Amino acid sequence: MSPSALPSSTRPNIVFVMSDDHAAHAISAYGSRVNSTPHMDRLAEEGARLDAMYCTNSICTPSRASILTGTYSHINGAATLYTEFDHRVPTVSEALQSAGYATALFGKWHLGHSPSALPRGFDSWRILPGQGEYWDPRFLTPDGEEQYEGYVTDLLTDMALEWIDEERAQRPSAPFCLMLHHKAPHRPWIPHPRHAERYPVGSIPEPETLLEDLSTRSKAVQGARMSIADDLTRTDVKEDMPAELRAEDRREDRARWNYQRYLRDYLQTVQAVDDSVGRVLDHLEQLGIAEDTLVVYTSDQGFFLGDHGLFDKRLMYDESLQMPMLVRWPAEVPAGSRVTSMLRNVDVAATLLDVAGIDPEQAMPDQQGRSFRPLLRGEEIEGWPRAVYYRYWEHDDPEHHAPAHYGIRTEEFAYIDYYGAGLGAPGASDRIFEREHELYDLRTDPGELHNVAGDPAYAAIREDLAAQLAQMQAEVGDHPYTGPGSWHPDWNHDAASARDADAETRPTGD
Template sequence: MLKKVILRTIVLWGAGAAMALQAAPENRPNILWIFSDDHSIQTIGSYGGRLQKLNPTPNLDRIAKEGMRFDRCYVGNSICAPSRATLLTGKHSHLHGKIDNQGGFNHNQQQFQKILQKNGYQTAMIGKIHLNGKMQGFDHWEVLPGQGDYYQPNFISGKGMYTEEGYVTDIITDKALKWLDSGRDKDKPFMVMIHHKAAHRSWMPALRHVGMYENLFIPEPDSLFDDYATRGVAAHSATMTIRDEMRLESDLKLYTPKSWEKYEAEKKKMIAAGKPFPPAGGWEFGAYFRMTPEQRKVWDDAREASNQKILAKGEAWLKTPEGVKWRYQRYMKDYLGCIASLDENIGRVLDYLAESGLDKNTIVMYSSDQGFYMGEHGWFDKRFMYEESFRTPLIAYWPGHIKPGSVNTDLVQNIDFAETFLDLAGAPVPDDMQGRSLVPLLAGKTPKDWRESLYYHYYEYPAIHNVRRHEGVFNGRFKLIRFYGKGVPNGEEWELFDIEKDPEEMNNVYGNPEYTAKIAELKKELQRLREVYEVPEDTSGE
């Protein structure tokens, strides 16, 4: 009962702040949510860092300059499908039921877009959602099946599956702009979600961006050759290193004679089994062979000379420190090429809003389903509660409503997004949603009772990348992580990081007696959050 009273108070506070931030009720704001996949803070210029001078995201930087940048936005579970389920439901993974990338999603449960529909909004979802099954609560939806493909992507709608010719980031934007221009009822406010595949593995830039960074040196992270000296079994055992786990073919676009032997054998096997070839998504050669011969020629012409130089060094060289540095450069250049297309298309959307006059009453929000490792700790991918994957971008823009150039440093989490959309629309926020509306923060007013800590829980083990199950608490400075269950010595292992003194999280101080009192305090807070968020007691991982 006390929890419901507190949540109801939160809702009332948010509604009051929304009334101050919104236009009049009869002119409720449009909501345009742009979501990317695996987009790291490190590759957004307005967030600073070692890659800022490359100017990778001028349009996202424009949103930040004219709107608000959130510096401490985090996820509750750093993996694609659970993050997207949280976006729709406003709940942590254990409550919406999507704890990992395996299995289905219960579309029948409460989702924010269903509530918006009931309150007079037109809703649309276009792009990647990674939740199997028929979408609900959207007047219009066209989504990628699973991970989707960069070239000649398939889409699914209520009418079935079909293939579109071209590059996925461009196509998703084309579809969104078409719906905004001619597919909606212009007498109603809208909420449209533009969800991009970029910059998910295996990082296939558009033809116009292939090689755009080829002659540039991409600064390396200080921890590229991290030996995990103070970390536990989880960091040592994770299989996500640039050195050992990046595939030569799909990740690094480096095709050897063995690659083609493997390709021919797989092709023969699939054709004999009557399976479509080349398959869509998730296959080592899939992205390359979904391109047309003309598209492949652009790729080959851009890469062949440099690839031959590397192959001449021998595959063993690729495991040397110099080889790892080359791998990092190739990875980052392809990743940044995907970001270039993403940013260009965000610019197209912003330009359309301005040209159509929609910008005056449309709030634009940008985020990603989680962060990503850009070589930090020698890794790619996400999953850990460590900062690079736990933290995600969030930028909001609304002319005349959000102070230009403002920066928020409150602890924000992806459980807050659904509540924010509802609050902006003046729609009721259900008591069982677990986040809080960000509307007061957008208005520059932090509630006195705003949260002082965040809860995190990762479940997908054993699975790809071999990251152990873990949960943790973060209070803005100290991060306590509990690894548990299978694959963990004695079933439990702890790590503690002081982010202020050790922002790169290289020094686990859990065993340091100076932190004994702090550890006890954080364990108590972790238990409190588990109770507040109704986390099941059994976290054995068995």
Template sequence: MRPLTCHPFIGSVAGVAALLPVLSGCASQQKEAAKQYNIVYIMTDDHTAQMMSCYDTRYVETPNLDRIANDGVRFVNSFVANSLSGPSRACMLTGKHSHANGFTDNTTCVFDGSQQTMPKLLQKAGYQTAIIGKWHLESLPTGFDYWEILPGQGDYYNPRFITMENDTIEKKGYLTNLITDMSIDWMENQRDKEKPFCLFIHHKAIHRNWLPELKYLSLYEDKTFPMPENFYDDYEGRPAAAAQEMSVWKDMDIIYDTKMYRKDKETPLKSTYESFIGRLDPEERKQYDAFYEPIIEEFYKKNPQGKELAEWKFQRYMRDYAKVVKTLDDNVGRVLDYLEEKGLMDNTLVVYTSDQGFYMGEHGWFDKRFMYEESMRTPLIMHLPKDFQTRGDIPQLVQNIDYAPTFLDLAGAPIPEDIQGVSLLPLLKGEKPADWRKSLYYHFYEYPAEHMVKRHYGVRTDRYKLIHFYNDIDEWELYDLKEDPTEMHNLFGKPGYEKITEELKQELVKLQKQYQDPIEEKLKEQKK
């Protein structure tokens, strides 16, 4: 734009009148360019897409989550880079794969809070940042103007929180409700309302051991959930899958997980369960016991064994999980209602996702970790600000390393070159970039550890998946996701798949070089 003093009409009344619309338009453009949207990021733990009715109608209804999807966008190919709670959170915060951000597993790592993170970069862009709820990165949060987090996994009943003063305090109530209470209070009473904000609402729900809100104890008790067709998977041709310890039948603890508590019954996790329900006050405990005691009595009287026990466990697991989802969905509705009542929805990006997916009996499992679909895939739905007209499904391959550059892009902040994710903003604007990624990289590190899932890395395209299990094993797996969506038939080494195997191996090497993952060099050194 030329300086105003150079405008040919600046010296006349008519000229000034003619110039006013130009000045108004310029001011409007500058205001639009400077506009910064609020971000409300709601993340749950282990909430799989199968248990959201906007993705899958077989199991439960989630009307408030559906509000986001129905009025916004639903990503139908959303995945994580490492299906484990702490590493997934580190990927989200940094926009980098686990080897690059340094937090590869939950058992040996402490998150380096001095490193570059998306919240810190948002602060530099003028945002207020806050995180409330689950942190699970061992160190204390950095890059947040306000935080109040759970110690470790946190407790569902009358939980403790760590405050910014480094005090641990106990709050009365059910955790999912409390996190929402605190989040709404921060938005209403504690933030600077002259600044844009980014609020991270991090729930413990739907994490094991699926303790329901007391008012929903009886919910779903009359429902029989359909079992996955591959519940009794025999893992033929998949030795790593056979070696896991996350079977509903064999590894789900009868007290800790299904609540069949008896003082004379000992299980490895009994004392931990006692500590969880011991947080209930006497009246709450009375209500809790009144519900479970008849179920416990009937269970030990019948004493199911074999497949009968496996299927009994599956139904209890599904019911408890669904009850925890119900409270979560209620609280998502509370956040949406608040934003609507305060007139914030038009200027706010609302994101709902989970730190990874979860097995609801597929392959006979609970938990996550594997690169198989149910745990690598994660739900991702967004309500978009009014300026964005995109609605419906977004099919492109996206990953949780993309959240950081997306939020920075939305804020008008520069995206550092070392961030490995890509901004989703073009997709939110309805664009269809021809050069969008054609594959995703995955790497899981935590072994030996709980559930004994072997270390592995791999590549996923829109149709195929190639996985390499390594460390104490050297096994490859190849799946055609179009013909075998439940990943039951390992095609690696089978006649006719030589070409696609070689292409995927080349793509895998390309991604490892792109993201600078040194695993191949390490494996070569070990073989020398």
């Protein structure tokens, strides 16, 4: 039976809510020590909490491209903020739309604005240009630009709920897929005034590693400009730092001062996203469709919340690597369940298609993910991978200076290969580092604090992990770095060209 012939009850609605840079450890259902997110917690209580969902490249544009296409960065082209998403790679929205789903996208897109780069596979869409604005945002729509008054998180929620209502009125029998992509809590963390009293300065617990000096880590990581003490700006913290804190010997005080202001604003912007999740759930209930609607809450990657003295993402440490993911679907997902298997953002598209009764291999031939739908039901999947491959491609970001690297995260170890491409420490003129490695034994060191890459006791383990890394890299069609000039992804031109005999040139970016 073709998907469109299935009764609608076997094709649930999908509401995919994705925020930007929301770390799992800022969700109380994940045990947050710093904030409370009652509506997200409700998703966990009434559905499943996924405890090991990892992005394959911890930065906005690449993770979004991987989620939409089910492919790694070297396949879809969006390896960095500066390389272009190959808009010929099929997306999950196109597959759902083709199968009869009503589809819509509201919010952050970040995959280009040129005509060929605009959203595909959506009946209705309204996207923020670039990162978008927190207040009175402009939107790009199929009919041109629109300006709205108000707070972006609330406006996006209004648009989403209105669209559901319109869709239900016009096509009551068609299942829908709504993608609600919040800007928040992305930098520069501008909250709504209704949350101004939450999480006041001085009240927010510090992570144990806020004052970590990174001295046991690679020089590549030490050269990144993502330090709470020294790299947050006045725009980030929104007031002038007292002059005395700028003294060389006041670094710890500076870190604490910046941390409280950074987290206050970050957590307040999260609070509006939590409000949004609550409104969505209430609305689905009022419409009587909550039982058979799959609601996902996730973020494009994690974020450092002062952990290791850092903010931002990019690095392959768990705070950045892990994506929160909560899934509520009462018709199939047991309430209060936990999924501990290792999952990847490239598995999301296949899972959504599976839920919709669509064969991912047919609908999206290039996609590389596996559906984890059975895991959501509490079943086991024989042979499910117990490791994930990661690659952060970007090494030339003039602001963050994060090094390019690849690695694997298994259930027991994290092994990272900083393969040498980087801008270096501030002031460094050459673009190439020495090659460095980090290895963390998660069995005894879940916080990834003790780099044992150079410890002879771990030599055999390291060798085995390096072999696993090479194997996984090859399995997904990626290649090792081979030196200067080769950093640019080895795009999978063949698959794209086969679909496009005219060899259309790549769309230019923003």
